[in-house]
Amino acid sequence: MLQQVNCAGELLGACMSLGESLLGHLKKFPSPPYLFIGSGISRRYLNLEDWPGLLKKLCEIHELDHGYLSTEAAGDLPQLATLVAQTLQPKWWKEDRYKDSREKYAAIAVDKESALKIETAIYLKSAAKLTNDAGLLAELELFKKVVADGVVTTNWDNLIETLFPGQTVYVGQEGLIFSQIQGIAEIYKIHGTQDDPLSLVFTANDYSVFQQKNPYLASKLLTFFVENPVVFLGYSLADKNILRIIHSILDGLSNENVNKLADRLVFIQWDPKCENSRFERTILSHDGRSLPVYQGTTSSMAEVYEALGKVKRQIPAKLLRLLKQQVYQLVHSTDPADRLYVQDINDETPPDKIEFAMGVGLLAKLRDVGYVAISREILARDLVFNDQGLNAKTVVEKSLPELLKSAKYVPVLRYIRLAKSIDGFVPDLMDGRVVKAASRTLEAYLKKNGSGKLIESAKKFKGDFLAFSEKDTIERTMAYWYYLPEIAFQVDQVENFLKEKFDLLINHPNPNIRTSFSRLISVYDYLKDAQEAAK
Template identity: 35%
Template sequence: MSVKEELIEIFKSRSGGPFLFLGSGFSRRYLNLEDWNGLLTRFTKGEGMKRFGFYLSQSNGSMPDAATRLAEDFNDYWWGASEYAESVARHHQDVKSQDFALRLEVSNYLRSYQTEKILSGVEYKEEVELLTKLNVDGVITTNWDNFLENIFPDYTVYTGQADLLFSNSQEIAEIYKIHGCIKDPYSLVLTGEDYKDFNDKNTYLAAKLITLFVEHPIVFIGYSIADPNIKSILKSISQCIGKENIEKLRQNLIFIDWSPTPIEASISHTYQTVEGVQIPFTLIQANDFIEIYEAIYETKRKIPARVLRHCKEQFYTFVQSSTPEKNICVIDMDDIDNHTDIEFVVGVGVAEKAASFSTTGYRSISVYHLFDDILLDNQELDPESVLLDSVPSLSILSPNVPIYKYLKSMSINDEDSFSNYISDCKGAGRHPESIIQLHENNLFHVSEKSYYNKAYKQKYSYHSLTDLLGSLKTNSIPHFLNCLPEEKLREEVDVLREYLIAHIDHTDSIVSKSASSQYRKLICKLDYIENGF
């Protein structure tokens, strides 16, 4: 089993969706930022400043304490340095401590990395494109930069414990910047005193993190397993849940160990000893993160995290409101962008069967419901509601909408019964035009100019469907299968069905949009072969 497949199994076995826990290595990878040592070294080059090694040696190797000592000298330099004159003029009234100058200039430097521009030219562009499509439940980070806000623009950002204390946090579609953010220089956990305060006073934040760790798989990227911040969190978790329950966390703690040299990705299960307690975790070693991001994507929620968060938030507000009836409406979840004036009511109960959907419900059915129904027969949909309420809107977006299973279930299995049904619909004032159009479409037409059609005729026309599945690259398979004539597909329709069921997730694939479209067309062909006339 591949790393991707094992990760998918882990994610599917957990009740909560994945959280990302991102460290400095994450920003170094995508923004080419320095490590902490390199970042602080940038601010030791002024007149009268000492090398960073001096501050580190004076602090017995403690980076936070070295930052404290550096901040003192940098404060003296900052007030008179010509390069910071404009910054001094703008912020001199904001200074409340001698470490403010270093905080401010670190923030200004990181802010100069305009990540929205970097995204288009980043070295790991494929990984970043996958990142922007991930529907993770949330992100925890010790990074200060604003890269994540650009990757997940719809997520709500909380900076430190103070932000969380009096906020209506939903634990979904949220970014927790636990060590501060460049938007507020004073929020940065930078100096030795900052770390002491963080460890001593952030009891609410610690409790929040422990809850997330217990309820969600946490994917650590950009950290060493020996990172003192991570060991501190693991220690808190072990103390909270007890040694007898610690093994239950194994599949919730997933560390990505990046290899600087190309290696074949591997996954293993191991332990990290923290103050005498063995913490179990899953370790993935890889040179790139493509498989990891794909695994997260392919176990995504059917409802976007941003929508779930807003529904939870508004449901909470609705319960507390004395006049909730003012701002209630029914809206498609994909249209929730401008939602400031909308509150949501969530109905909780037992659905007798899907056939009891209202007309409005059938109009909001996605084409993926129909694909699942064709392949798995698991939706219990009312056929006439599908044909007259769902299909019209779905067919506007794509010509690949299955209809024959629903016609057949209404005993419409030849041209005469189809014509009679269409006449009855028109007589009743219904509009069956989209059904007519889909029925008239030639599903088996393949352009003579198609690369796949030419290649099929030249190389593969004598192959069986089974042979094709075994000899072609994954992304090419649906293209070539759509070049098969109807007769050949009919001969091996069972093979076609098994293939489509095995790859049902490819109807909504990030691997290739064109391949995804071809999968959908194949499902419609299967529907026609098995149920059409």
């Protein structure tokens, strides 16, 4: 196991604050840091329990003998979670108190551990309450301004998504290992998420599977560790799970390459008793090899977030991710029609011969070329978050006709509305596919035909979209929302739902869920356009 060995006498920042020392250290690297966020952050701002406390709380809620199960587990927390799961499972299936849970989640209760994960997700959603402490709320405002290339977290709650809205979220090891990640403006929830109960890494079996895949995870994380400094928040240097990940990374490196990681890892620890903040160099030792890291200790996280907010970046993270994604898709395309063109800034090549244009000081005549290849994801994100900076006239004239050749659910109304205020836009010249898509009513996106208990339940549902989405799993919500009556849809409710679930849904492994998401995006486009027209 990795062990910490303190470097005696090597105290940095003796004349500087922790924030100044941290910022000075991060300035040594060409890239902004990656954040590795642990449960200490959730405890601080959401008043959630640590892992032992969570298991004790779950035993209390479900009337299980925590003391007996703890002695049986002999201090092994994953094993304790396994015993809690096995004890809860028959109660969950038989007792009336779990009737509502069974109705919502029976379809995903696939093994003896499912009930615990389902009830844990339910508990986290209800118990995670944002602090009302003025000082902590001020810290969170600083946290939102932190400059980081991305976030890796073992937390299950959704605080990180709230702090960094619009970033793409990947869930579980497989989400990180098998996805076409860009490494920028992305959140990796490697231990799962409360929005997908079965994704939670909780029991002994879960950790066994996690450890088997650790070398693959480590190979992915190594990219971040080599290209970026990594700041750990909410973990201690003694955290076994983090040390195992670092262990796996070191095992795959030669001594020479281990040296390249020197000083890139920074652990920030909060200590309420700390009177003088410290920023110290220390050593992580494993199998005779040493890795220098830094440890900051403070009683105020505000100075840490302030320092991280002062890190310089040339291009906004979400824009940089978009550029990387477009380049990746171009380079990996097997379509011979795709063309990569490199030109001198004074080259006279006609812009219509270029499929993808990228450069510094890009000529105005090339500006519109990339709009032809804009994806539905970009339009959907722009519709929901209004953060892509797209030219509406060009979207209507270039992007929408191309997308509508192969896709039915494409947001069009926002861009037509905005394009009408741009000089040179002629509505009568719009492509026929765009005109047809713009003529669809709300009814066109909903279904009336179909039979079955859940379909009939949706058709007869008396509440609104919010109530429907809260009464069931995200998968069932997306499978049946379009059977709701038209009166159920309120623009603000749909907007909030899409903002909260955007990354989960757009990256969902089930293609039917992704199609349903695109359909809901079109519904939101219709509702939002009607709202704007009524102003």
